[in-house]
Amino acid sequence: MHPALPxxxxxxxxxxxxxxxxxxxxxxxxxxxxxxxxxLGESRRAFAAQVFLKADAYFHRGFYPSVFDLALPDGKTHxxxxxxxxxxxxxxxxxHPNRDWIETFGRNFYPSEHRHIERLGEAREILPWLRxxxxxxxxxxDPYTVAAYWLRERLNKVNEAEAFLRExxxxxxxxxxxxxELGRLYAENQRxxxxxxxxxxxxxxxxxxxxxxxxSPDVLAYAQILGQLAxxxxxxxxxxxxxxxxxxxxxxxxAPDTVQKRIDxxxxxxxxxx
Amino acid sequence: xxxxxALAKVVVLEMVRRKDFYVLFILTVLLTATAGSVNxxxxxxxxxxxxxxxxxxxxxxxxxxxxxxTARQIPAERESRTIFPLLAKPVTRGQFLLGKFFGCWxxxxxxLLLFYIFFGLVSASRDHEWPVLNYLQAAWLHWLMLGIVVxxxxxxxxxxAAPSSNGTICFVSAAGILVLGRHLNKVALSLAEPxxxxxxxxxxxxxxxELFDARGLxxxxxxxxxxxxxxxxxxxxxxxxxxxxxAAWLVFRRRPLN
Numbered sequence: 001m002h003p004a005l006p007x008x009x010x011x012x013x014x015x016x017x018x019x020x021x022x023x024x025x026x027x028x029x030x031x032x033x034x035x036x037x038x039x040l041g042e043s044r045r046a047f048a049a050q051v052f053l054k055a056d057a058y059f060h061r062g063f064y065p066s067v068f069d070l071a072l073p074d075g076k077t078h079x080x081x082x083x084x085x086x087x088x089x090x091x092x093x094x095x096h097p098n099r100d101w102i103e104t105f106g107r108n109f110y111p112s113e114h115r116h117i118e119r120l121g122e123a124r125e126i127l128p129w130l131r132x133x134x135x136x137x138x139x140x141x142d143p144y145t146v147a148a149y150w151l152r153e154r155l156n157k158v159n160e161a162e163a164f165l166r167e168x169x170x171x172x173x174x175x176x177x178x179x180x181e182l183g184r185l186y187a188e189n190q191r192x193x194x195x196x197x198x199x200x201x202x203x204x205x206x207x208x209x210x211x212x213x214x215x216s217p218d219v220l221a222y223a224q225i226l227g228q229l230a231x232x233x234x235x236x237x238x239x240x241x242x243x244x245x246x247x248x249x250x251x252x253x254x255a256p257d258t259v260q261k262r263i264d265x266x267x268x269x270x271x272x273x274x
Numbered sequence: 275x276x277x278x279x280a281l282a283k284v285v286v287l288e289m290v291r292r293k294d295f296y297v298l299f300i301l302t303v304l305l306t307a308t309a310g311s312v313n314x315x316x317x318x319x320x321x322x323x324x325x326x327x328x329x330x331x332x333x334x335x336x337x338x339x340x341x342x343x344t345a346r347q348i349p350a351e352r353e354s355r356t357i358f359p360l361l362a363k364p365v366t367r368g369q370f371l372l373g374k375f376f377g378c379w380x381x382x383x384x385x386l387l388l389f390y391i392f393f394g395l396v397s398a399s400r401d402h403e404w405p406v407l408n409y410l411q412a413a414w415l416h417w418l419m420l421g422i423v424v425x426x427x428x429x430x431x432x433x434x435a436a437p438s439s440n441g442t443i444c445f446v447s448a449a450g451i452l453v454l455g456r457h458l459n460k461v462a463l464s465l466a467e468p469x470x471x472x473x474x475x476x477x478x479x480x481x482x483x484e485l486f487d488a489r490g491l492x493x494x495x496x497x498x499x500x501x502x503x504x505x506x507x508x509x510x511x512x513x514x515x516x517x518x519x520x521a522a523w524l525v526f527r528r529r530p531l532n
């Protein structure tokens with residue numbers, strides 16, 4: 001056998017396999033452009049969760065329970081809770097007393113007091129980790145919504161918040177959370193009522209399609225979007241529509257009495273009998 | 275004392291001549307600059323992530339410099355047979371070990387000084403603040419920690435056959451303590467007896483290198499560490515370094531040189 005033959009055969013096999021691999025790679029359209037996807041593969045999603053927690057640790061100025069300490073009972077980060085409620089969160093989690101002298105001594109050398117970022121501009125420090133979490137796992141929704149909240153509420157960077165939310169929406173076109181946050185941005189920051197209404201209504205439609213049939217749906221997100229939409233309609237004088245949204249909100253709200261008061265006020269404005 | 279100082283000076287000069295430090299320093303500068311050049315929401319004043327990355331690199335490089343520099347000292351002297359004329363002179367084995375220890379510790383200290391100056395510059399370029407005392411405290415604690423690592427590695431270089439195996443074992447041990455040391459007591463408490471007592475005893479016996487890690491405090495702009503705590507940490511580090519050096523001397527004093 002001519003010695004060139006096996007070499008030619010090996011070359012042909014390599015070319016065929018390479019071509020096949022290239023076609024296979026091109027057929028996988030999602031995420032292949034990211035450096036992290038290339039380097040870490042699917043394991044980057046696990047890193048994304050850690051990086052997101054890192055942002056929460058920055059929110060607490062470095063003080064954060066480790067995996068060996070208590071995990072948050074509801075699985076949500078403090079930073080995300082503040083984003084949801086717009087109020088500084090309460091801490092019911094007791095801090096452990098020191099177990100031994102090494103722990104007592106060690107507390108002098110790392111952040112061991114529960115404090116939040118205080119100064120207005122300090123909020124920007126959590127953003128790199130949220131950005132990285134989104135890069136690592138573009139299908140994780142919370143880095144987009146949390147970062148957008150801090151960008152528009154605390155840093156007055158509305159355009160950047162919108163761009164980041166749109167980036168999130170491209171990766172998660174069915175996310176009612178991102179649409180809800182985008183609607184809030186249009187309503188509160190850009191005062192673009194028609195756009196805000198359209199986006200919020202789309203968010204509600206997406207929520208109903210994805211969550212309504214679930215045994216334990218994400219009612220908090222639904223209530224937030226409904227509340228925002230109702231307030232938007234009320235502020236623009238569409239009292240009928242506001243009333244309809246508040247009525248839907250009452251069914252899922254954790255504080256139905258408060259919602260009922262708003263309904264009563266609206267009905268009084270409309271001059272309708274109760 | 276003069277003998278120890280002369281031996282230490284040789285080690286420092288050797289590190290200055292070698293390229294290890296320069297490569298690691300340039301790598302740190304490049305990686306920090308790359309991280310700093312990322313555009314994050316058009317905000318150029320975000321600094322803490324950069325501090326974190328820079329300090330992480332400094333800690334990794336510090337460990338690498340301390341361990342590789344120390345691990346090769348005695349094997350290199352043996353290999354080149356320079357240990358024979360050295361110990362034939364009026365130099366005791368204890369002085370030889372102390373000279374090597376102080377040389378490696380000083381050399382890592384010089385490297386740390388440059389690293390922390392770079393860190394200060396990076397931080398000031400965005401933060402526009404110079405908390406010099408905080409940086410000094412962090413660098414001092416870092417240097418103390420490396421003192422324990424140097425002493426431990428020196429012991430390893432007598433016990434283990436090759437510098438590579440010693441270096442690997444020391445690096446894994448130091449990294450393991452830095453990551454898990456703080457949490458071993460919590461793990462111990464979740465175990466049943468007698469494992470609980472065994473692990474707790476191990477936790478107390480371990481040199482807690484993580485105690486010297488004040489990165490969290492300088493990243494998040496916390497207040498100064500109390501000076502009495504710094505003094506206690508210094509004592510703690512000195513005790514462990516002395517223990518490892520004494521153990522190294524005990525092993526080395528009767529060991530044949532060839």
